[in-house]
Amino acid sequence: MPRDNMASLDPADRPCSMLSWPSPENLSKDEEPVDRGPRRGPRNIAPRKATLQPLPPSLPPVTYMHIYETDGFSLGVFLLKSGTSIPLHDHPGMHGMLKVLYGKVRISCMDKLEASGGQRPRALPPEQQFEPPLQARERDAVRPGVLRSRAEYTEASGPCLLTPHRDNLHQIDAVDGPAAFLDILAPPYDPDDGRDCHYYRVLEPVRPKEAPGSACDLPREVWLLETPQADDFWCEGEPYPGPKVFP
Numbered sequence: 001m002p003r004d005n006m007a008s009l010d011p012a013d014r015p016c017s018m019l020s021w022p023s024p025e026n027l028s029k030d031e032e033p034v035d036r037g038p039r040r041g042p043r044n045i046a047p048r049k050a051t052l053q054p055l056p057p058s059l060p061p062v063t064y065m066h067i068y069e070t071d072g073f074s075l076g077v078f079l080l081k082s083g084t085s086i087p088l089h090d091h092p093g094m095h096g097m098l099k100v101l102y103g104k105v106r107i108s109c110m111d112k113l114e115a116s117g118g119q120r121p122r123a124l125p126p127e128q129q130f131e132p133p134l135q136a137r138e139r140d141a142v143r144p145g146v147l148r149s150r151a152e153y154t155e156a157s158g159p160c161l162l163t164p165h166r167d168n169l170h171q172i173d174a175v176d177g178p179a180a181f182l183d184i185l186a187p188p189y190d191p192d193d194g195r196d197c198h199y200y201r202v203l204e205p206v207r208p209k210e211a212p213g214s215a216c217d218l219p220r221e222v223w224l225l226e227t228p229q230a231d232d233f234w235c236e237g238e239p240y241p242g243p244k245v246f247p
């Protein structure tokens with residue numbers, strides 16, 4: 001997809017990490033930048049005030065500051081409002097780096113277990129049930145995966161990295177207030193080149209005889225179901241206030 005054409009896309013059609021251009025009328029008015037003295041992140045991206053009010057339904061839970069993009073990589077900043085998440089999604093054939101600029105996020109990293117060495121991935125056992133129950137056609141689409149890690153990151157943390165085969169799926173939750181992170185993807189999403197964004201749900205298995213605490217042990221196998229983009233999640237653009245980036 002030519003980068004110059006992205007502005008013409010409906011926001012609902014944009015993959016989760018693709019840019020959407022500024023729409024000032026949709027900027028969050030309840031989370032204005034707050035001055036906290038010298039800034040340690042990229043210039044002019046200031047931490048935003050946490051709010052106790054529920055997010056008005058007309059405002060996007062997540063916004064994206066596009067900084068720069070080439071055929072080789074995309075560079076931007078995601079801003080999550082208090083209590084919001086970027087749902088579980090993938091980055092097919094891509095490398096990525098996330099670095100928190102302010103606030104705290106919890107990142108859950110997963111992978112789909114694909115066929116390897118001529119072996120098919122584990123099939124869903126017929127006796128395996130989930131809560132809530134799945135329809136027959138949904139059961140056919142369930143795929144095995146592995147939840148590798150779940151960790152919290154702040155601006156003091158190192159980056160969170162992903163590769164085409166390791167930690168390629170992730171969910172990102174804002175913890176204890178708004179948060180922002182720098183996002184670099186290489187190469188960028190490009191549906192025309194097989195790099196579209198897919199969303200997933202981790203299914204909750206019914207485990208009547210499960211040992212206490214075993215579900216918390218990581219890494220652990222999970223069952224994944226590809227889903228449409230959630231109705232309550234969308235991402236819109238806002239202007240990047242920092243210095244212009246040149247090739």
Ligand SMILES: [Fe+2]
Nearest residue numbers: 017089091170
């Ligand atoms: Fe992502």
